[in-house]
Amino acid sequence: MRSFFEGIADLFVNHLFWPLDQLRHMHSWWGANFLNWIFAAIGFVAFIYWMLQLKQYSDNDEEDKSVSSHSYL
Structure with a gap:
């Protein structure tokens, strides 16, 4: 069972996280944070759209009147 978990650790550390390790060891701050800038831009665009x-x-004065927790007597 121990070798199973060591295999999972090896998969993530040595293979799946390899691109992120390459970004971490770059000498350029802009290059290392390129992925973060992309995520920030996507979030900003999604916020503006929302x-x-x-x-x-x-503006259309739409209101969902079908859902109410009070009777408003």
Whole structure:
């Protein structure tokens, strides 16, 4: 059983994380953080898209009145 877990550790450490190790040992800060900049850009674009969708929803005066936890008597 021990060799099974050592095999999993070897797979991740020596094979799957190899590209990230190469980024870590770069001498350029911009090059090492290129992947982080891509993720930040994707998140920023998704945030802008979501805000535009919420604005469109708000501008159409749409409101989900079918879901209510109070009777509002």
